[in-house]
Amino acid sequence: MKKTFCNSCEFKSPAAGLLTESELLELGDNCAEVEFGAGEIIFKQDALSTNVAYIKQGMVKIHFKGSGRERIMKIVKAPAYLCLPSAFGDKVNHFSATAIENTSVCFIDITTFRSIIYKNGRFAYQLILELSKGQIQNFHNCLNNAQKQNTGRVADTILFFAHEIYNSNAFTLPVSRQDIADLTGMNRESVSRILTDFHEDKIIGLNNRNLTILNESLLKQISEKG
Amino acid sequence: MKKTFCNSCEFKSPAAGLLTESELLELGDNCAEVEFGAGEIIFKQDALSTNVAYIKQGMVKIHFKGSGRERIMKIVKAPAYLCLPSAFGDKVNHFSATAIENTSVCFIDITTFRSIIYKNGRFAYQLILELSKGQIQNFHNCLNNAQKQNTGRVADTILFFAHEIYNSNAFTLPVSRQDIADLTGMNRESVSRILTDFHEDKIIGLNNRNLTILNESLLKQISEKG
DNA sequence: CGACTGCTTGATGTTGCTCAACGTGCGTGG
DNA sequence: CCACGCACGTTGAGCAACATCAAGCAGTCG
Numbered sequence: 156m157k158k159t160f161c162n163s164c165e166f167k168s169p170a171a172g173l174l175t176e177s178e179l180l181e182l183g184d185n186c187a188e189v190e191f192g193a194g195e196i197i198f199k200q201d202a203l204s205t206n207v208a209y210i211k212q213g214m215v216k217i218h219f220k221g222s223g224r225e226r227i228m229k230i231v232k233a234p235a236y237l238c239l240p241s242a243f244g245d246k247v248n249h250f251s252a253t254a255i256e257n258t259s260v261c262f263i264d265i266t267t268f269r270s271i272i273y274k275n276g277r278f279a280y281q282l283i284l285e286l287s288k289g290q291i292q293n294f295h296n297c298l299n300n301a302q303k304q305n306t307g308r309v310a311d312t313i314l315f316f317a318h319e320i321y322n323s324n325a326f327t328l329p330v331s332r333q334d335i336a337d338l339t340g341m342n343r344e345s346v347s348r349i350l351t352d353f354h355e356d357k358i359i360g361l362n363n364r365n366l367t368i369l370n371e372s373l374l375k376q377i378s379e380k381g
Numbered sequence: 382m383k384k385t386f387c388n389s390c391e392f393k394s395p396a397a398g399l400l401t402e403s404e405l406l407e408l409g410d411n412c413a414e415v416e417f418g419a420g421e422i423i424f425k426q427d428a429l430s431t432n433v434a435y436i437k438q439g440m441v442k443i444h445f446k447g448s449g450r451e452r453i454m455k456i457v458k459a460p461a462y463l464c465l466p467s468a469f470g471d472k473v474n475h476f477s478a479t480a481i482e483n484t485s486v487c488f489i490d491i492t493t494f495r496s497i498i499y500k501n502g503r504f505a506y507q508l509i510l511e512l513s514k515g516q517i518q519n520f521h522n523c524l525n526n527a528q529k530q531n532t533g534r535v536a537d538t539i540l541f542f543a544h545e546i547y548n549s550n551a552f553t554l555p556v557s558r559q560d561i562a563d564l565t566g567m568n569r570e571s572v573s574r575i576l577t578d579f580h581e582d583k584i585i586g587l588n589n590r591n592l593t594i595l596n597e598s599l600l601k602q603i604s605e606k607g
Numbered sequence: 608c609g610a611c612t613g614c615t616t617g618a619t620g621t622t623g624c625t626c627a628a629c630g631t632g633c634g635t636g637g
Numbered sequence: 638c639c640a641c642g643c644a645c646g647t648t649g650a651g652c653a654a655c656a657t658c659a660a661g662c663a664g665t666c667g
Contacts, residue, residue, distance in 0.1 A: 219524070222607065226524050240520075244513035249520070272506045279505030280498045286512045287470035290519070294466075294475070297523035298445070298452050301566045304654070332614065340527045342656060347615055363614090381448070531623065558646065571623060573647055589646090 161186060166211040166234045170281035178271055178278075185267035191254035193329075197237070200251040206262040208237035213258025214320070214329060218337065219250045227338040229293070230255070230330075232320055239286060255329050300340065303381045308339040309349045310378035313359065317368055324368040325360075387412060392437040392460045396507035404497050404504075411493035417480035423463070426477040432488040434463035439484025440546070440555060444563065445476045453564040455519070456481070456556075458546055465512060481555050526566065529607045534565040535575045536604035539585065543594055550597065554590040 161171065162179040174182065188211070191197055197208060200219050210233040217238055218227040228250060231237065241248050242265060272279045300308055312335055317324055328335075332350075336343045353359045358374055360367035368374060387397065388405040400408065414437070417423055423434060426445050436459040443464055444453040454476060457463065467474050468491060498505045526534055538561055543550055554561075558576070562569045579585045584600055586593035594600060 221521075221525060222528065222605065224528055226528065228520060228524065239509075240513035240516040242513075243510055244517040249517050269506060272509065273502035276499035276502050276505055279502055279509065280495060283465075283498065283505065283508060283512065284469055286509065286516070287466035287468075290466040290512070290516050291470040291475050293516070293523075294454060294519070295447075297519075297527075298454065299447060301523075301527060302448065302450055302452065331612095343614080344616085344657085345655065351615075379448070557644085559644085568624065569646075570625085570648085574623095577647075 164211070168209065168234060168236065168285075170278050170285065173277045173281055174271065174275060178275060181267060182263065182271065185264040187262045189260050189262060191258045191260060193254055193256050195254050197252040197254060197258070197260055198248055200248055202248050203246060204242050204248045205265055207239065207242045207265055207268045208252065209261040209263060210235050210237055211259045211261055213254060213260075214256045215252050215258055216255050216330070216334070216338075217250050217252050225337045226340065227334060229296070230315075230320070230338070233258070236282075236285070239282070239289075305339070305341050305345050306349055306352075307378055307381045308341070309335070309346060309353070310374050312339060313353075313366065313368065314371075314374060314378055316366075324371065326366060328364040328366055390437070394435065394460060394462065394511075396504050396511065399503045399507055400497065400501060404501060407493060408489060408497065411490040413488045415486050415488065417484045417486060419480055419482050421480050423478040423480060423484070423486055424474055426474055428474050429472060430468050430474045431491055433465065433468045433491055433494045434478065435487040435489060436461050436463055437485045437487060439480060439486075440482045441478050441484055442481050442556070442560070442564075443476050443478050451563045452566065453560060455522070456541075456546070456564070459484070462508075462511065465508070465515075531565070531567050531571050532575055532578075533604055533607045534567065535561070535572060535579070536600050538565055539579075539592065539594065540597075540600060540604055542592075550594040551586075552592060554592055 161167070161174075161183040162176060164171075171179070171182070191213070197215060198204070210231065212233045214230065214232050215237060216227050216230050218225060220226070237252055237260070238248070238250055241250050272282070300311075303311070316326060316328065320326075320329075330338075331343075332346045333343045335341075336346045339346070350359070350361060353374075354361040358368075358370045358377075360369055387393070387400075387409040388402060390397075397405070397408070417439070423441060424430070436457065438459045440456065440458050441463060442453050442456050444451060446452070463478055463486070464474070464476055467476050498508070526537075529537070542552060542554065546552075546555075556564075557569075558572045559569045561567075562572045565572070576585070576587060579600075580587040584594075584596045584603075586595055
């Protein structure tokens with residue numbers, strides 16, 4: 156296993172920035188960095204969760220399968236802790252994580268992580284802040300999605316990739332139509348139809364997975380109005 | 382303001398059980414206990430959040446209004462922290478909280494709360510655990526709801542009241558049909574229809590808000606299959 | 608070349624929302 | 638006290654949104 160030097164890591168989390176030199180050393184001693192290619196599984200639903208996962212670089216989808224159907228909970232870009240609640244909330248993972256591009260992940264021993272929380276209240280507080288923000292975010296996603304119809308959700312997703320992931324109005328979708336369907340709770344046919352509708356209405360340019368937002372204000376309107 | 386003695390409180394949270402005598406005194410000095418009747422608002426969406434709220438006794442609905450429509454996020458029974466993420470995640474509340482029966486709430490000054498987190502890592506860890514569990518719970522709710530149809534969601538709600546709230550198969554609904562609609566993302570007509578369907582099929586006994594589960598296994602099946 | 612995956616498009620049936628009407632109980636103000 | 642408005646609850650009819658089913662197309666890999 157490669158030795159990890161968290162103190163010199165350029166991708167430290169805001170929380171880890173509050174750690175002392177010795178705590179960072181302790182972290183590094185109990186931490187393994189692993190590379191994943193697109194499509195590779197980082198951890199699986201129902202497996203024992205013995206590590207906290209931190210994405211240093213790359214992009215990951217968090218998903219799970221309930222009652223036959225696959226659902227993608229969210230797509231996360233580095234740097235970020237991966238599903239902290241899943242690590243602490245229960246002994247087993249409630250979700251799976253799969254890389255959707257080349258991704259490097261630090262696995263931190265959960266006992267070490269916990270002992271650092273015990274020792275460093277500011278670190279703990281920062282984690283609480285991040286958990287809280289994440290939760291608010293997710294609540295709004297859930298509730299908004301629930302009362303939006305499909306066109307609105309697809310518009311949302313496009314804007315999400317443009318603003319949150321790529322910071323650009325032209326990008327290549329990193330996921331299939333099926334993935335978008337799983338993410339928005341629709342089926343692939345509907346995703347396809349709505350994307351071509353948007354294309355025909357000159358709201359987006361679309362060529363396979365290459366997407367360009369042409370009429371952002373209209374897209375935002377669709378996203379908001381449902 | 383009534384002086385609060387947290388150290389002798391019989392409704393302490395698991396987290397507060399980890400505090401020292403002096404920390405509990407500090408908590409009590411910066412804490413106000415308030416009583417609410419059914420229908421009274423505990424805090425409002427968009428108001429500044431300067432307190433952590435802890436329900437000692439009673440039951441509360443967490444709700445918010447987005448794009449015209451009212452949505453109930455969840456119903457919480459004492460004892461529990463009320464929307465911790467809303468307190469820490471942002472300067473304003475993202476949700477409202479309303480009592481649905483007589484409820485007593487401790488408002489804890491957020492600065493005090495934070496300073497105790499800084500000082501006591503085990504308290505912080507316990508909070509992280511609770512936040513994590515809550516978040517997993519809510520994820521499952523959101524995702525399951527999204528892929529269920531209305532009958533399944535109503536069945537869910539009935540089972541929720543029976544198991545999580547009243548621990549009994551016969552109880553009086555504490556909320557209106559409209560509230561159930563807001564909770565499940567439907568409209569009151571559909572709720573009404575489905576409840577009378579369940580009644581006609583002898584799955585539940587129903588008389589106004591008095592509800593009895595007659596065929597629990599079938600109800601569970603409906604809840605699971607969608 | 609054939610099997611396979613990802614994507615698109617059309618036809619069809621179902622779900623559930625909306626609208627509308629009507630009954631009930633409750634509180635307010637005349 | 639009654640009249641009125643108002644929230645709540647129920648029931649029916651019509652319609653829009655979507656999922657499902659079915660078929661076909663393009664690209665890829667063995």
